[in-house]
Structure formats: C-alpha cells, structure tokens
Amino acid sequence: MRTKRTRLAVGLSLLCILFAYSLGFAQIKVVTTITDLQSITRLIGGDKVDVFAIATGFQNPHFVDPKPSYILKLARADVFVTVGLDLEIGWVPPLLNSARNSKIEKGGEGYVDASVNVPLLHVPTSASRGQGDIHVFGNPHYWLDPLNGKFIARNICEALVRVDPDHRSLYEANLKKFDETIDLKTKxxxxxxxxxxxxxxxxxxxxxxxxxxxxxxxxxxxxxxxxxxxxxxxxxxxxxxxxxxxxxxxxxxxxxxxxxxxxxxxxxxxxxxxxxxxxxxxxxxxxxxxxxxxxxxxxxxxxxx
Amino acid sequence: MNFFKLMSAVSILVFWTCGTATGQQTDSTAVADSLLMIQLQQSMQPAATVVQQQPPPAPRSTLSTNPDISAIGDFRTSYTSVGPRKVDLYVNELELQVSSVVDPYARANFIYTFGKDFTTGELTPALEIATLTSVSLPYQLQLMLGKFKSVFGKVNIVHPHAFSFVDFPKMTANFFDSEGMYTEGASLSWLVPNPYDFYQELTLEVGRVGSEPNASLVRGDNSQLSYVGHLKNFFDVTQNSTLEVGLSGLNGPNRFAYSTSMGGLDLTYKWKPVQFNVLQSFTWQNEILFSQMRLTDAILVRSLGAYSFAEYQFGQRWFVGARYDYSEYPDDASRRDIGGTALLRFQPTEFQVLALEYQYTDRNYDRSTNQIIFRIIFGIGTHAAHQY
The missing domain is CATH 3.40.50.1980 (Nitrogenase molybdenum iron protein domain)
Structure with a gap:
C-alpha cells in the first residue's frame, strides 16, 4: 500500500515538474503577414517566440488568398503583426473575422500595426480609384527603408512585452542590439x-x-x-x-x-x-x-x- | 418540441453572454514617443534625398468610426431563344452594404438589395443579409444571429456577384431559389480540434428559411423550424494547391405541410502558383445533393441535383470557364434539366468584372433553350473581402 502511494506521489511530482518545465519553454505564438515582420520578430523575440508568416517572400503582399489553414494559425496566436496602411485589406479582415481570437483583434493586446510611428511617404491629399490602387494612408512598403525597421522592431517589442512581461529585459536588449546593428549596416x-x-x-x-x-x-x-x-x-x-x-x-x-x-x-x-x-x-x-x-x-x- | 425550442433559445443567449463576458477589452497601449528615433533617422539621411518625409500621422483608428459602406451594380444584356422578351437590357441588381464592428464583442453586417422582378419589371427592395456575429466565444466557437445565406453546400454561401459564373447552378435554382437559400435564426460554428491539425469547421444553423420561401422549404408555422448543418474540411495539398471537402444536411418544413430532408457533398480543388497568383489559377468545383420531400402521407419524392465546373485564369485579367449541370426538381423527380455553360470573364481591376456567358439547357418537360448573357459588375466604396 505504502509503495503504491510512494509511486503515485513520485509520478505526480514528475508530472508537475514536466508541466512546470514545459511552461518555462512555452513559446509566444506570433503570426505575421509578411516575412520581413517574421524576421524582425525572431530577432527581437529570440527563442521565446514561434513565428509564422502568412505570405511568402516571393509573393505579392497585396494579393494573398485567405486560406482557412491560416485561420487555424491565427486562432492560436498570441500576437499578430500586420504591415497595416490597408496593404493587406483584401485578405487579413476575412482571416481575423474567422479566427475567433480577441487577443489579436484590432485593439487587443496582441495586435500589432507595425506602421505605427513610421514617417509615411506618398500620403495622398485626395483619394480616387481613378488613380489606380492607391493607399489612402500612404505608401505601405515602408519596411524597404532599413531605418523604418527600427520602428517596426519597437512596435513588435512592445507587444511581446505586453503578452510576456517576464522576458521584458530580453526583448528590450534584443531591440537595442537590432537598432545598433541596423544603424551600422545602414551606414x-x-x-x-x-x-x-x-x-x-x-x-x-x-x-x-x-x-x-x-x-x-x-x-x-x-x-x-x-x-x-x-x-x-x-x-x-x-x-x-x-x-x-x-x-x-x-x-x-x-x-x-x-x-x-x-x-x-x-x-x-x-x-x-x-x-x-x-x-x-x-x-x-x-x-x-x-x-x-x-x-x-x-x-x-x-x-x- | 416547445421545450427544445426554449432550450435552443436559452443556449444561444448563454453563448452570447459568455462571449461578451469573456471577451477581453484591453486598452491599446499608446506607442511611446519615438522622437529620438526620428532624430537619429534624420541624422543618417543621405545628403541628397529626393522625397520629403512627412510627420507621423495621427493614429488611424481615430480617423473615423463610420461603418464601411459599399454599393455594387449588376447590369445585364441577354438573349434567350424562348420567351416573350428574347433580347433584354436591364439592371439586374443593386446592392448596398453597411458593415462595422459593433463593440469589442461583435460585428454587424447589412446588405440591402434592389433586385429585378421579371414579372413586373420593377426593382424590388429586399433585406438580403442582416447579421450580428460574435468576435470571440470560448472553445473556438462563433455565433451569428440574424438573416444569412444558409451554410448548405459550397455555392449557396457565395454572394451572386462573387460567383465565377453569371448564374448559380440549376441545382441551386431548382431546389432553392435563383440566389440560393437564406436562413433567419442562429448559426453556431466550431473550429474542430483534430489530431491531424487540418482545418475542420462544423456549423449548425437553426431558424426559418428567409422571408422568401424556396422550392424545398418554407417558413412553416410556429412549431416548425429548419435545421442546417455543414462540416468543412480544408487541406493544403501543396504550397500552390488546396482541397476542400464538405458534407451538408438540412431538414425543414415544406409547402405541403410535411418536411424536406437533404444531404450534400462538395469537393473543390484550387491551384494557384503563389509567386504569380494574380496571373494564373485553376478551380475545379463539384457538388451533389440528395433530397427527400414528403408531399403526402403516401408520397415521398427522392430527387437529385449536381454540378461540376472548371475555371482557368490565363492572364492577369482573363478567365475562361465551363460548367455542367444536372438537376431534377424536389417535388417531381421525373422532371430534369441538363445544362452546359461556357464563360469568358474579363476583370480590368478587382472593382469591375465583365462576363460573357453562353448556356444551353435541355429540359425533358419543355423546350430546350439557348441563352447568352453579358454582365458587368462594379463596386464602389469599401466592400468586405470574401472568404476563400
């Protein structure tokens, strides 16, 4: 009888340790719309994040099919990073509407509009579709200036800190490192x-x-x-x-x-x-x-x- | 039956309240001032820059809380080999859509249409869609209340302007209505967890068929509701191709004061090269339905409808398609239509679609017809993107 109890206690303890261990290594699940945001998220989050990018690097980001398989990724995401400025307006809204995940809805703690604070170019003074596919908030391809990468990185860092404050120092250190590297390389x-x-x-x-x-x-x-x-x-x-x-x-x-x-x-x-x-x-x-x-x-x- | 209805209503309210209570309303954290970063950026700017930077914009979310508003026009010219008006030129439909987030817990969508009434020639107003959809319920559930396109099959949930062809398959028109079937009630869908980690969504709807009765179902009296179910299975076959398999079922009152039951199977294969996805694509979509409609205690009609279509995109703006239709009638399986359709579509932009369609219909109870339709669809305003 005593042996059985001992075995049970040992088993339960091992389970608890395993659970605690797995919690320690639980990664923040991040979904980004494009691969550039995925790369920057990895540079800031390190091994604490698991990042999936919806569009491939050789795909036109204006036109991505909102496949249901992406809904599964978004349903489980802790953080969602979007280029914003209506670049993904044709495919992100139907995905988010079906994801049933309030954390990554606009206004949620895991929603990141990477364009926040980026100085925008080509902001139109009037908008008409007669001018073709114009973006009313400004040209959305801002990540192609490496220094704008720093705004993106800061926005992502703040979101990671919001959802995972325990690793704030790591994220902020990685942000500092990213900023220094991008400054050096831009020069x-x-x-x-x-x-x-x-x-x-x-x-x-x-x-x-x-x-x-x-x-x-x-x-x-x-x-x-x-x-x-x-x-x-x-x-x-x-x-x-x-x-x-x-x-x-x-x-x-x-x-x-x-x-x-x-x-x-x-x-x-x-x-x-x-x-x-x-x-x-x-x-x-x-x-x-x-x-x-x-x-x-x-x-x-x-x-x- | 009354007890069941009461329980259904209570469950819906409980789910809705649950979602509202558990939805996390988090204040969006204002992004810290990045003056330092801007100064650094300016200091690193090359001497000769061509384009002037503008100051950071105000947060875009504060620009407006107006809902998204759009209008879609559908103008047509047609020739039909049989009938009093062989050549016609008309406005088929105008659609006005208003949609927005209601609060952190729900979204709303309204579609109001003015559709052509071919008897009177007038444009008749109708409320096509009116929905309130939960943003986040526990256990990956989503609840929709109001009037919506019923989830039976693959084509029925598509809005006419978003469908590849000018008209819906004969199966849809014969068993439901020319634009499919609508439900007024509640729809609950669930992303089903599964060990193979593919997309599986189960949707159950309860309510009454929309205000327009269709060929198979009517609103019924107070004790009769309609039930629709759909199981959607979606697979990424490769990076460039997908496969969707769906199972559907429904039951509800018919106009003979008995009930109609249906089962359906849909299969869709899509190919689209990711790198050049605006230049080339291929879709092969198939659907079959089986119906049992009771007319009297002694008469049960078993009937069948099916279609198969393929569409190929051969340029950024050009599509060709072909469709085969077979459809009996829900109340008379001895009558059947067989159709063949050819389509050429030109899309100058994503806001305008021109389509030319030829259709031959063979009927075993009436004269066969040839029909040519030219349709132009255009949209203005902010129209929500359609599901995949």
Missing amino acids: EWTEKMRPYTGMKIIVYHDEWPYFEQRFGLQVVDFLEPKPGIPPTPSQLLKVINEMKRDHIKIIVISPYFTTESGELVARNSGGKLVTLATSVGANDRIKTYYDLFDYNIAQLLDALK
Missing part, C-alpha cells in the same frame, strides 16, 4: 550607394519610395501606367523614350511580376532589368531582414558596374 549600405546618389531609375510598381529615399535614388516612372494596372504599350513606349532621353540605365522589378514588359523596355532602351527582393525569403540567399538589403544593394551595384 555601410548608404556608403556603398553614395556614388549613385540622385541616379534616375524606372520601377515596375510604386513600391520603392522608402528604398529610393534611403539610398538617394530617383524613381522617375513606372512600367504600370497606374498602380495595379498592367503595363500598356503606350506606357512602355513613354518609358523607353524617357530612358533614352535621360540616359536611364536601370529598371527595377519585383519577383512576383513577369519580366516580359521589363525585358522589352530594356532591349529597346539599352537599360538593364534588375530584380530586387521586396521581402525576406524572396530567394534562398535572403534569410534575414539584414540579408534583404545586403542582397538588393549587391544586385544594384552589380548592375551598375
């Missing part, structure tokens, strides 16, 4: 691009204003006649003439656009078509937020040789 990247300050370029879609500003480039036209409208022959002809007239050498395209129209313009203008990554994971070489800029700067410099 290196801007130094590399300094000889090309003011260089005119053409881009496919209006998603590079933050990158353009940070690295001193000048986007003069787009292959799309209006945001979201596919390139038309008259627009391509206009761009070819501009490139010839102003000796523009670079056309920037994103991984999720087909290259035909860009190649046509490059052939007829003597320019070069350069595919830049818009997000982490656009290819195997880009594993972190830092790699994104390492890769893009290297691609541009290579094209300019």
Whole structure:
C-alpha cells in the first residue's frame, strides 16, 4: 500500500515538474503577414517566440488568398503583426473575422500595426480609384527603408512585452542590439550607394519610395501606367523614350511580376532589368531582414558596374 | 418540441453572454514617443534625398468610426431563344452594404438589395443579409444571429456577384431559389480540434428559411423550424494547391405541410502558383445533393441535383470557364434539366468584372433553350473581402 502511494506521489511530482518545465519553454505564438515582420520578430523575440508568416517572400503582399489553414494559425496566436496602411485589406479582415481570437483583434493586446510611428511617404491629399490602387494612408512598403525597421522592431517589442512581461529585459536588449546593428549596416549600405546618389531609375510598381529615399535614388516612372494596372504599350513606349532621353540605365522589378514588359523596355532602351527582393525569403540567399538589403544593394551595384 | 425550442433559445443567449463576458477589452497601449528615433533617422539621411518625409500621422483608428459602406451594380444584356422578351437590357441588381464592428464583442453586417422582378419589371427592395456575429466565444466557437445565406453546400454561401459564373447552378435554382437559400435564426460554428491539425469547421444553423420561401422549404408555422448543418474540411495539398471537402444536411418544413430532408457533398480543388497568383489559377468545383420531400402521407419524392465546373485564369485579367449541370426538381423527380455553360470573364481591376456567358439547357418537360448573357459588375466604396 505504502509503495503504491510512494509511486503515485513520485509520478505526480514528475508530472508537475514536466508541466512546470514545459511552461518555462512555452513559446509566444506570433503570426505575421509578411516575412520581413517574421524576421524582425525572431530577432527581437529570440527563442521565446514561434513565428509564422502568412505570405511568402516571393509573393505579392497585396494579393494573398485567405486560406482557412491560416485561420487555424491565427486562432492560436498570441500576437499578430500586420504591415497595416490597408496593404493587406483584401485578405487579413476575412482571416481575423474567422479566427475567433480577441487577443489579436484590432485593439487587443496582441495586435500589432507595425506602421505605427513610421514617417509615411506618398500620403495622398485626395483619394480616387481613378488613380489606380492607391493607399489612402500612404505608401505601405515602408519596411524597404532599413531605418523604418527600427520602428517596426519597437512596435513588435512592445507587444511581446505586453503578452510576456517576464522576458521584458530580453526583448528590450534584443531591440537595442537590432537598432545598433541596423544603424551600422545602414551606414555601410548608404556608403556603398553614395556614388549613385540622385541616379534616375524606372520601377515596375510604386513600391520603392522608402528604398529610393534611403539610398538617394530617383524613381522617375513606372512600367504600370497606374498602380495595379498592367503595363500598356503606350506606357512602355513613354518609358523607353524617357530612358533614352535621360540616359536611364536601370529598371527595377519585383519577383512576383513577369519580366516580359521589363525585358522589352530594356532591349529597346539599352537599360538593364534588375530584380530586387521586396521581402525576406524572396530567394534562398535572403534569410534575414539584414540579408534583404545586403542582397538588393549587391544586385544594384552589380548592375551598375 | 416547445421545450427544445426554449432550450435552443436559452443556449444561444448563454453563448452570447459568455462571449461578451469573456471577451477581453484591453486598452491599446499608446506607442511611446519615438522622437529620438526620428532624430537619429534624420541624422543618417543621405545628403541628397529626393522625397520629403512627412510627420507621423495621427493614429488611424481615430480617423473615423463610420461603418464601411459599399454599393455594387449588376447590369445585364441577354438573349434567350424562348420567351416573350428574347433580347433584354436591364439592371439586374443593386446592392448596398453597411458593415462595422459593433463593440469589442461583435460585428454587424447589412446588405440591402434592389433586385429585378421579371414579372413586373420593377426593382424590388429586399433585406438580403442582416447579421450580428460574435468576435470571440470560448472553445473556438462563433455565433451569428440574424438573416444569412444558409451554410448548405459550397455555392449557396457565395454572394451572386462573387460567383465565377453569371448564374448559380440549376441545382441551386431548382431546389432553392435563383440566389440560393437564406436562413433567419442562429448559426453556431466550431473550429474542430483534430489530431491531424487540418482545418475542420462544423456549423449548425437553426431558424426559418428567409422571408422568401424556396422550392424545398418554407417558413412553416410556429412549431416548425429548419435545421442546417455543414462540416468543412480544408487541406493544403501543396504550397500552390488546396482541397476542400464538405458534407451538408438540412431538414425543414415544406409547402405541403410535411418536411424536406437533404444531404450534400462538395469537393473543390484550387491551384494557384503563389509567386504569380494574380496571373494564373485553376478551380475545379463539384457538388451533389440528395433530397427527400414528403408531399403526402403516401408520397415521398427522392430527387437529385449536381454540378461540376472548371475555371482557368490565363492572364492577369482573363478567365475562361465551363460548367455542367444536372438537376431534377424536389417535388417531381421525373422532371430534369441538363445544362452546359461556357464563360469568358474579363476583370480590368478587382472593382469591375465583365462576363460573357453562353448556356444551353435541355429540359425533358419543355423546350430546350439557348441563352447568352453579358454582365458587368462594379463596386464602389469599401466592400468586405470574401472568404476563400
């Protein structure tokens, strides 16, 4: 009888220890809309977070299918990080509406609008869909300026502290480290691009204003006649003439656009078509937020040789 | 029966109250002033910048508490080989939608339509949707109250403007109504935990069919309610393809003062390359339903309806599709329609859709018809995105 009791006590104790041990290692479940937010969350949260990104790095973040399998991830999430500024308006609302998780609803402690405090560009003074796919709050591709990564990181850090205050010091230390690293690397990247300050370029879609500003480039036209409208022959002809007239050498395209129209313009203008990554994971070489800029700067410099 | 109804009503109220009580109302923490970061950023800015920065905007959530408002127009031109008006040009439907979060515990959605009445030629107003949906209930439940599209099958929950084809399958029109079936009552759905960790959602609805009686069900008297159930199973086959399998069932009063029961199976395969998802896609959707409708103590009609369609997107704006329809009638299984439909769709933007549809219908009780419809749908305002 006594042996049985002893065994029971030992068993229960082991279970309690196991439970406490598992609690100690329980990770904060984070869902982000894009991979750049996933990368920054990992840099801030370290091994305390388990982060899932809905869109892949080579996918157009405007158009993601709200698959029900994402609802399962959101239903279990402690934190949800969104780019905001209506970038994901076509797919985040139906996912959140079905997730049944008040923690990550707008206003919930786990909801993070990563754009908060980011100085925005291209905020329209009037809004009409006649102008194409415009964003009424401003251009939403702000993560393509590495210094805006610091605003994103701070917003994420604050959310992690809200849901997991026990590890505040860790998150804040990682934020400090992130800020220092991004400052240092931004100096290196801007130094590399300094000889090309003011260089005119053409881009496919209006998603590079933050990158353009940070690295001193000048986007003069787009292959799309209006945001979201596919390139038309008259627009391509206009761009070819501009490139010839102003000796523009670079056309920037994103991984999720087909290259035909860009190649046509490059052939007829003597320019070069350069595919830049818009997000982490656009290819195997880009594993972190830092790699994104390492890769893009290297691609541009290579094209300019 | 009365006891059951009472218990249902009490359960619904309890769930709603539960959700309201357990919903966490947390004040959103104001983000700390980042003046220092802005100064640092400005100090690191290259000498020659082309675009001027603007100061941080005010929090966007304070801009407006107005609901999202949208309007959708559906204009058509049609040719039908049989009938008094062979060529027609008309406004088929106008839809006004208002939706918003009510409070931290619920969302509301209203859709008001003006639909073409082909008898009078007038646009008739109707309240199509009016729902109050819980934001968060315990145990991954979600409760919806009001008037909504019944969850039977795959196509019935789709709004007409969001469907690939100009018209719903003949199965939907013959067994329910040209735009499907609506329920007024309560809908409770549950994300079912399962060991394989795939998406499984069970939905149960109780109430009365919407104010418009359909071919299979009517509102019935006070003691007769309709019940609809659906089990949705969703699988990511690969990164680019998905498979959905659904099982449905319903029971409710019919116009012969007896009841109708139905079972349904739906299967949908979608392929869309993630990298170029705006350029190419393929959908194959199938559905079959079995109906048992009692007309008298002695007469029970067993009937069948089914459709299968495929749609292929071959450019950013271009789609082609084909559909096969087979449908009997719920009160007369000897009558049947067989249809073949071809579709060409052009979408200049996500706010405008132009579609040209040809349809041949073979009827074993009447003359066969050829029909050509051209439809243009357009939306203005903020319209909530549709489910996958």
